[in-house]
Amino acid sequence: MSGAAGTTMVQALNTALRDALREDPDVHLLGEDIGALGGVFRVTDGLAAEFGTQRCLDTPLAEAGILGTAVGMAMYGLRPVVEMQFDAFAYPAFEQLASHVAKMRNRTAGRLPLPVTIRIPYGGGIGGVEHHSDSSEAYYAHTPGLHVVTPATVADGYGLLRAAIASDNPVVFLEPKRLYWSSERFPPTAVAPIGQAVVRRPGTDATLLTYGPSLPVCLRAAEAASAEGLELAVVDLRSLVPFDDETVCAAVRATGRAVVVHESAGFAGMGAEIAARVTERCFHHLAAPVLRVTGLDIPYPPPLLEHHYLPGVDRILDAVARLQWEQ
Amino acid sequence: MSGAAGTTMVQALNTALRDALREDPDVHLLGEDIGALGGVFRVTDGLAAEFGTQRCLDTPLAEAGILGTAVGMAMYGLRPVVEMQFDAFAYPAFEQLASHVAKMRNRTAGRLPLPVTIRIPYGGGIGGVEHHSDSSEAYYAHTPGLHVVTPATVADGYGLLRAAIASDNPVVFLEPKRLYWSSERFPPTAVAPIGQAVVRRPGTDATLLTYGPSLPVCLRAAEAASAEGLELAVVDLRSLVPFDDETVCAAVRATGRAVVVHESAGFAGMGAEIAARVTERCFHHLAAPVLRVTGLDIPYPPPLLEHHYLPGVDRILDAVARLQWEQ
Amino acid sequence: MTILDANTTPGLAGQPSSHGPRRDAAPLLPEREPVRVLGTEAAGTVDPDLLRDLHRRLVLGRRFNQQATTLARQGSLAVYPSSTGQEACQIAAAMVLRETDWLFPTYRDTLAVMARGVAPMDVLALMRGHTHCGYDPRRYRTAPLSTPLATQACHAVGLAHAARLRAAGDPGGGHDVVALALIGDGGTSEGDFHEALTFAGVLNAPVVFLVQNNGYAISVPLTRQSAAPTLAHKAVGYGITGRLVDGNDAPAVHAVLGAAVEHARSGRGPVLVEAITYRLDAHTSADDATRYRTSEEVEAWRARDPLTLLERHLRGAGLLDDAGLAAVTAAAEELAASMRAAVARADTPDPRSLFSHVYAEPTSQLREQAAALAARLADEASTPATPATPAEAQA
Amino acid sequence: MTILDANTTPGLAGQPSSHGPRRDAAPLLPEREPVRVLGTEAAGTVDPDLLRDLHRRLVLGRRFNQQATTLARQGSLAVYPSSTGQEACQIAAAMVLRETDWLFPTYRDTLAVMARGVAPMDVLALMRGHTHCGYDPRRYRTAPLSTPLATQACHAVGLAHAARLRAAGDPGGGHDVVALALIGDGGTSEGDFHEALTFAGVLNAPVVFLVQNNGYAISVPLTRQSAAPTLAHKAVGYGITGRLVDGNDAPAVHAVLGAAVEHARSGRGPVLVEAITYRLDAHTSADDATRYRTSEEVEAWRARDPLTLLERHLRGAGLLDDAGLAAVTAAAEELAASMRAAVARADTPDPRSLFSHVYAEPTSQLREQAAALAARLADEASTPATPATPAEAQA
Numbered sequence A, B: 001m002s003g004a005a006g007t008t009m010v011q012a013l014n015t016a017l018r019d020a021l022r023e024d025p026d027v028h029l030l031g032e033d034i035g036a037l038g039g040v041f042r043v044t045d046g047l048a049a050e051f052g053t054q055r056c057l058d059t060p061l062a063e064a065g066i067l068g069t070a071v072g073m074a075m076y077g078l079r080p081v082v083e084m085q086f087d088a089f090a091y092p093a094f095e096q097l098a099s100h101v102a103k104m105r106n107r108t109a110g111r112l113p114l115p116v117t118i119r120i121p122y123g124g125g126i127g128g129v130e131h132h133s134d135s136s137e138a139y140y141a142h143t144p145g146l147h148v149v150t151p152a153t154v155a156d157g158y159g160l161l162r163a164a165i166a167s168d169n170p171v172v173f174l175e176p177k178r179l180y181w182s183s184e185r186f187p188p189t190a191v192a193p194i195g196q197a198v199v200r201r202p203g204t205d206a207t208l209l210t211y212g213p214s215l216p217v218c219l220r221a222a223e224a225a226s227a228e229g230l231e232l233a234v235v236d237l238r239s240l241v242p243f244d245d246e247t248v249c250a251a252v253r254a255t256g257r258a259v260v261v262h263e264s265a266g267f268a269g270m271g272a273e274i275a276a277r278v279t280e281r282c283f284h285h286l287a288a289p290v291l292r293v294t295g296l297d298i299p300y301p302p303p304l305l306e307h308h309y310l311p312g313v314d315r316i317l318d319a320v321a322r323l324q325w326e327q
Numbered sequence C, D: 001m002t003i004l005d006a007n008t009t010p011g012l013a014g015q016p017s018s019h020g021p022r023r024d025a026a027p028l029l030p031e032r033e034p035v036r037v038l039g040t041e042a043a044g045t046v047d048p049d050l051l052r053d054l055h056r057r058l059v060l061g062r063r064f065n066q067q068a069t070t071l072a073r074q075g076s077l078a079v080y081p082s083s084t085g086q087e088a089c090q091i092a093a094a095m096v097l098r099e100t101d102w103l104f105p106t107y108r109d110t111l112a113v114m115a116r117g118v119a120p121m122d123v124l125a126l127m128r129g130h131t132h133c134g135y136d137p138r139r140y141r142t143a144p145l146s147t148p149l150a151t152q153a154c155h156a157v158g159l160a161h162a163a164r165l166r167a168a169g170d171p172g173g174g175h176d177v178v179a180l181a182l183i184g185d186g187g188t189s190e191g192d193f194h195e196a197l198t199f200a201g202v203l204n205a206p207v208v209f210l211v212q213n214n215g216y217a218i219s220v221p222l223t224r225q226s227a228a229p230t231l232a233h234k235a236v237g238y239g240i241t242g243r244l245v246d247g248n249d250a251p252a253v254h255a256v257l258g259a260a261v262e263h264a265r266s267g268r269g270p271v272l273v274e275a276i277t278y279r280l281d282a283h284t285s286a287d288d289a290t291r292y293r294t295s296e297e298v299e300a301w302r303a304r305d306p307l308t309l310l311e312r313h314l315r316g317a318g319l320l321d322d323a324g325l326a327a328v329t330a331a332a333e334e335l336a337a338s339m340r341a342a343v344a345r346a347d348t349p350d351p352r353s354l355f356s357h358v359y360a361e362p363t364s365q366l367r368e369q370a371a372a373l374a375a376r377l378a379d380e381a382s383t384p385a386t387p388a389t390p391a392e393a394q395a
C-alpha cells in the first residue's frame, strides 16, 4: 500500500478497513459509491473486489436509510461501517444519528449496543463547491452517546479507524479531506487508543490545542514561532469525545498560555468547549485567556475565498502574540 | 386572552401569531396538527378558525417537507412560520435547516432572503417520554446564517415572536416547554428586539448568565443566595445569535465572577461559547473561572429521573460557592 | 443467485441494459377492495381454534388498553396511546411471527409487544417514565417502542438484511428471520419510510411493513396526509408487493399478514400491508379528539369494532357461548388487576443508572458527573428535607 | 372548490368517510413503454420550426458541455458535471416553461439554466469557485443549482403552493405559475423527494417533477437504486400522475413535459415525468467512469444520442441541410469562444463579500471578524510578499 513516497491517509484508511474486514466477518461496509468506484475519495478502493459487494455494499442514495439500515444490522450483531460521502450529506441522517445511534445503548439499559462506525470526510481546503467543505464535529460532539474522533496523521488514520471499528460504541470518525493525500514514510499498523490526546511538539511558551486538518497548520505556526524564539507546544486532541482532560490540562499548565485552533465556525464550536473546560480546570495557571483561532462565523465560502476562512499560520501567530507577554 | 390569573406563555405566543397574521397577509403558518387541534400545546388555538386552513395549514407528517415547503414559500415572497412539534422531531429537517435555510441568503448574494420563523418547543421538565425533552439550541447556534432566540418571560414570548416573524432573517424560535403555562399579569404587546440581552436582577457578587427555561431557576437561586447575603445578578440572554456581548460583558465585569446556566448537555453546549467568549473579553476582570451548570452529558433521562438532570437551585448555588470567595 | 436477486422481467424495450431489467408492475398493485373474511364465505373455512384464540387476545388487549388509559388518567403513567379499535392489527402482527422473527413497534403497539411475551409493566415502562425501554429487545426480538416516526422501518430493513447475510453463511443457523415493522398512516409521509422501502426493495430484504391506517395522525385526517389511492399503492414505487386488508377483521389481518410474512421469508421480497382501521380512543390520554372529529364518525366506526365483528361471528357460528365469554372476561380482569397491583408496587429508578449505559465504558467526564450527583444525593440524604415548592423540587 | 381540492373518487366501499374519498389509481399509472416521437408517425406532425429550434439548442448545449469540461480540465473550473447525452431533457425543461414559471435545477442542469437566459459564465460561477450562485434567482425565476440532492424538490412544491395562494387572492396577478423540479434517478431515493411528492399531492400544487433517469447515481446503477418497475410508478403512491418518456427523443420530451406543465397549471395536479436517458460523459470532470461501466454500454447509448436521433430525422425530413448545420455549428463555436474569453477575463471575488450576506444586518460578531480580515488584508498589502509554499498560502 505504500510506495517510495510513503503511505497516504487514504491508503492507511483503506488498509484499516481491509484489515478489519479480514479479521472480523461481522464487519460490513455500506455507503454510496463505495463498491466498484471505491468511494469518491477511493478509501474503499479494491474492497468490493476482495470481500464482495455484500460486505462492501453500494446503497441507494439516502443517508438516513443508510444509517438506519446500519442500526438494524448492528441490532442483529453485525459491525457496520458507514461511509457518508461528504460532511453536509450526512445531515439527512441527523435524526437517525441523534435519536437512535447515540441513544440505543442507553435507552435499552445496555442491551442493544450499536457498534457502528460512521466515516465522514470533513472540512475544507480542497476547493470544493458549496456543501462539500463543512466541519460538523461540534454537532456530533454535543450529542451524548457518540464517540467522536479525527486523525491528523497517517498513522492515526489507520490506528483510530481500527479502534473505532473495534469499539462497542458508535463512533463518528471524521476524516480531514485536506489530509487525504498527505503521506508518511512508515506504513501504520498499530491501533491508536480512543480518548487520548498526544503532544505533537513540546514547547514552553504557549500551547496550541488542535485536531484534524488544523494540526499541520499549527505545526507550521510553531515552526515559524520557533524561528522568532517562541517555543509553542502543539497538542493533537485526536478524540473530541471522550476528551483527554489530563493531557490537555498538563500541556496548558506547563505553558500558562493556550490557543485553540480549528477550522469549523467558531461560535458554539468545539473550540468553545476546549477553551471553557481548560479555563475551568487551569484558571490559576493561566497568564492570559485561552484564545480561539477558527473558521469564520459564515457559511463556508466558495473555493476562491476559502483561504480567508481557514485558520492560517498568520492568524495563529497573531493570537499567540495577543497572549499578553508583558505579564 | 388573559384572565384573572394573567396571560400564559402559550397565550402570548398565540396572540403574537394572531397579530402577525392580521397585520401581514404574507404570514402563513404551517406544521403538524396546528389547525383544528391548535397544536399539541395549543399555541395556534383558534387561528385556523379565524384565518382559514390555508394560512394555518395542517401539513403531512414530514418535517423536512414542512421546512422545505416553507423555503419555497419564502422564495415566492411569503413569510412562513413553521411549527415543529417537539425538539427531537425537528432533526429530520436538519439538512433543510443547515444547508438551505441558513445559507440561502448568503449563497444568492442577498437576492433570496428567507424570512422563515421556525418555532420549536424545547427542553424538559414536563415529564415527557424520550425524544420529547431535548435542548437543541447549540446545533442551531453553531450554524451561521440563523438567528436563534428563546423567550423566558411571557412578555418576551410575545415580543420576540413578533420580532422573529418580522425579521428578514431565518429565526429559530425556541419555546421553553416548561414555561408554556407560566403566566404574567399584564398582557404583552411590545416587540422585543432580537440581539439584546437583559439584566433581570441586579447583583454585585456574581453574575448568572442564562436563558429560556433556566431563567426562573436562576432567579430562585438568586433569591436564595440573597437570603444568605450574596447578591447575584441574573442576565437573560434572550438571543443566542446574535449574541449581546456588550450587556453580558458589562454584567460580568461588574461582579468579576460568573456562572452560566442552561439545561442542554454541557459538552460543546451553548454554555461553552458563553464561558469562552466572556473569558476572552473579560479575563482581567475575572476573579475565578466562568463556571457552567448544565444538563448532564447523557441522553435526556426518563421522567422519573429528569430532576437529577436539570440544573437546580442547589447546583447553581454550589457553583457560586466554588467561585473562590477567599480571593 | 445472490440474496440480493429478485424476480425481474426484461428491461424496457429498446433501452440498453443499464436501466434494467425492471419488474412487472401488475402483481405489485394491491387489491381494489380490502381483503375481508368475516361476513364472507371464507369465514367458515377458518380454523375455529384460531378464531377463538384471536377473540381471547382481542378481549385481553382491549382490557389492557382500558386499564392503561385509566392508569394514565390517575397519573401512574405519564401518558398512554391506546390502540382501542386497532387490536386486530396488534394481535395479528405478533401472532404471525415466529419466536426468531423481529418486531419493530411504535409507541402505539403495546399490545403487539405484550403478545411477544413481555410483561405488561415492562411494556409500559416507557410511559411510566421509569426507563426508556422496559424489556430486553434481544430476548424478545422486539425493538424498543419507537417514538420518532418511521425511523424504525429502516432498522427493520437493516436487521432483516443482516439476518439474510448470516443465513447465507450459516444456512441451518436459524437465520431465516423476518422483520415486521409497524407504522401509522401518518408515519408513511416521513422520509425514513421511503428510504426503508427503497432499501427493502433493492436488498430484497425479508421485511413486512404493516401500516395501521387509523385515518388520523393525531388530528390530521388521511385525506390531508396523502393523496394516494390507497397507502398500499405506494408499494409499487419500490418494486414491492402491496396488500390491502380490513384492519378490523381479525382473521383477515391474520391471513394477509401471515401470507406476507411467508412471502418475505421465502425470499420473494418485502410486502407492504395497509390495514384499514380506526382508533376509537383519542390519540393519547392527553389528547382531546373532539377537536378534530365528530362523534358520528366515531360511532360509525364503533359499529365496526373488531371485537364486535369477531364476537358476532363466533356467536353466530356457535363457537362462543356465555360461559366462554365469561372465562375470557375473567382472564382480562385478572390482567387488569395485575397491572394495578404492579403499578402500586412500582419502585423509583436508581439515579446512578443515569450514567451506566451511555457508553461501553464511562468517560472521565461522566465519572466526574456521576461522582458529583452521588455527592449531592448523599448530602440530601443527610440533611433534613427543606420544604420545597413542586416547581423548586423539579428545578 | 378550494385550491386544495383534487379529482377524487368515492372512498373505499364500506369504510366511513374519515379514510376517503380516494383517487382512482388507473389514470395515474405511467404508460407501459416510454413515449417516443422520433421514428414514429407522430414525428411527421411536429412543427418543423420547433424541431429546428430544438436541434439548434441541442447543438449549442452540447458545445457548452464540451467547453465547460475542457475548462474544468484546464483548471479554470473547480469541477464540471456534464449533461452530454441528456441535452434533450435540459432543453425541453426550459422550453416548456413560461417566463413567470420557476425552474429548480440540480448541479447537472446548467443547460436548462442557461436556456432561462442566464449568461454562461454566471451559470458556471458555482463551478468556477467564484460565488455559490452567479445569477439572480428572482430575475430568472431559477433557483440556485442544488447540490444537496432532492432538497430542491420541496422548495419547488412550496413555491408552487405559494403562487396558488397568491393567485387565489389576485387572480389576474400573473400567479398561475408552475414550478418544475429537476432531479436525478439517484435523487429519487432521498427522503426529501418522497416528502416533496407527498406535499405536492396533498396540496395539489402546480408542480412538475422531471426525473432524468440517466441510469447512474455516480457509479451506482439504477438496478441498485430502485426495484420499482419504473420510477414513474412512484407517482401513484402520492396520487399524482406518472408519465414515462424517452429522454433522448427531444420532441417527445418536449411534448410530454409541455403537457405535464399545462396539466399542473390548469389545476389538475402535479405530474412526475421519468425521462429515460444516459450521461455519455463521466459523472463530473473529476470522475473515472471506466470503473463502473463498460465502453460497450456507452457505445450502445451513443447510438441513441439525442442529437444524432434528431439530426437524422431532420435530415431525412429535409428540414436541415449542410448550410443549416454549418450555421448552427458556427453559433456553437461562438458560444464556446465567448466562454473561453469570459474565463480569461475572470476576476477574483472580493473577500469583503464574505460577510455581506450572512444576515440582513451583520451581527457585532461578524463586524469584528470583518474588521480583523480587513486589517490582515491591509497588512498583507503593505508588507512585501514572503515566499510561501502553496500549502501555507492556503492555510
Ligand SMILES: Cc1ncc(C[n+]2csc(CCOP(=O)(O)OP(=O)(O)O)c2C)c(N)n1
Binding pocket: B032, B061, B085, B089, B092, C108, C147, C148, C149, C183, C184, C185, C186, C187, C188, C214, C216, C217, C218, C283
Ligand atoms: C419524527 C416525528 N415527528 C413528529 C412526531 C409527533 N407525533 C407523535 S405521534 C404523531 C402522529 C402519528 O400518526 P400515525 O403515524 O398515523 O400513527 P398513530 O398515532 O395514528 O398510530 C405525531 C405527529 C413524532 N413522534 N416523530
Ligand SMILES: Cc1ncc(C[n+]2csc(CCOP(=O)(O)OP(=O)(O)O)c2C)c(N)n1
Binding pocket: A032, A061, A085, A089, A092, D108, D147, D148, D149, D183, D184, D185, D186, D187, D188, D214, D216, D217, D218, D283
Ligand atoms: C444529500 C446528498 N447526498 C449525496 C450527495 C453526493 N452526490 C452528488 S451527485 C450524486 C449522484 C446523484 O445521482 P443522480 O440523482 O442520479 O443524478 P445525476 O448525477 O445522475 O445527474 C451523489 C451521490 C449529494 N450531492 N447530496
Ligand SMILES: [Mg+2]
Binding pocket: C184, C185, C186, C212, C213, C214, C215, C216, C217, C218
Ligand atoms: Mg394514524
Ligand SMILES: [Mg+2]
Binding pocket: D184, D185, D186, D212, D213, D214, D215, D216, D217, D218
Ligand atoms: Mg443519475
